[in-house]
Amino acid sequence: MRADQILHPTDAGLYCPPGDFHIDPIRPVARALITHAHGDHARAGHGAVMATRQTLEIMAIRYGEDFAGQRQVADGPTRIGDTTVSFHPAGHILGSAQIAVQPRSGPKIVVSGDYCRRANPVCAPFQPVPCDVFVTEATFGLPVFRHPDPAGEMVRLLASMVEFPDRPHLIGAYVLGKAQRLIVLAREAGIAGPIAIHGALQRLCDYHAEQGIDLGELIPATAADVPAQLVIAPPSAFASPWVQRFRDPVIGFASGWMAVRARARQRGVELPLVISDHVDWPQVTATIRELAPEQVWITHGAEDGLLRWCELQGIPARPLRLVGYEDEPE
CATH class of the missing domain: 3.60.15.10 (Ribonuclease Z/Hydroxyacylglutathione hydrolase-like)
Known part of the structure; x- marks a missing residue:
């Protein structure tokens, strides 16, 4: 055959x-x-x-x-x-x-x-x-397409958070897989405090935790005064009124496509993170x-x-x- x-x-x-x-x-x-x-x-x-x-x-x-x-x-x-x-x-x-x-x-x-x-x-x-x-x-x-080490991309994220301590960092990540990977990478990079997540991520993050994947403390990103500098949301949220609750945010996106700088500019991404699955x-x-x-x-x-x-x-x-x-x- x-x-x-x-x-x-x-x-x-x-x-x-x-x-x-x-x-x-x-x-x-x-x-x-x-x-x-x-x-x-x-x-x-x-x-x-x-x-x-x-x-x-x-x-x-x-x-x-x-x-x-x-x-x-x-x-x-x-x-x-x-x-x-x-x-x-x-x-x-x-x-x-x-x-x-x-x-x-x-x-x-x-x-x-x-x-x-x-x-x-x-x-x-x-x-x-x-x-x-x-x-x-x-x-x-x-x-x-030659993707860098994700740990190096997290160093860039932490450097931005240090440089702009008063600006929330809103990072777009697909709700299944990329968001949870980004959270674990952030923990491995030294972010120990709460990470805020869009409501669309909650159930899938809960499921990952049920499967034994430690995501640390996650809080809902529901108010303008969210007590977390790092906020993770699906890319679609950045085109919705939800994003307007954050004052002067640093907009980021975690994707292999961020290696294409034109795509980052088209999306208005200030902090492109080349992290691919x-x-x-x-x-x-x-x-x-x-x-x-x-x-x-x-x-x-x-x-x-x-x-x-x-x-x-x-x-x-x-x-x-x-x-x-x-x-x-x-």
Whole structure:
């Protein structure tokens, strides 16, 4: 059986005929395997969903307990139709996983979803999984993207807080994964006092704490006189009246896209923090070299740049050109 007979793109997303399931489908399907709970990969309305326990629990928080007809926790290799599937840590956010698909006969395919090779204190590290075909994201799949050490970005944040002690620092961060990672990085950098959070972050921060991730003292950012110099909110909050309660704030944003200074200027970001939960160019190319798959399939981003790199390395590659995936919607 050829790889494209095991898994191929459709209007609904990646489909596996021998297992009769989709991976991260963008519309409701009968059976979905979900890599992680970001809204551009995990949607409600499927007949059945298989994912890690944490991903299923986060989906229930975000979409309600009835987000799918049935749920199944991914726990070890599982037979589905004429395939065996298994879930392996992706290092992206809490509960994130790569999905390995092994047919009865034919190549083994690993769908990485979104993944990161840099240490992330709020989730399990990426686990390299040997495979014949590796499906990789290319969110930052251009040589210009070389993300700095997050600890160094936190040094910049602390320096700004020292330089402007009377100005609240409002940092935009996606509500799931990035916000909690930013809080832990701030704690590791020495911020011991209360950190204020927008109400949209509360339930997911509570869930991370329930999973044993120490976020320290968090207080609601509900008043103009919040007793915390550091405030974390979803990016959408900065376009709402909520931000007007803060006097002369330093506006920041934590994202890999802050490496593009034009994006920071367009958003009015005074303190861009280049902190990404995706692989950058050195990480994605190093991962492909490490796995040494027979084929690379590329999706979610700058497909053409990574396609050209694979060609120069003599690695057969193809773009999947899936639609409907982007940064976590806010």
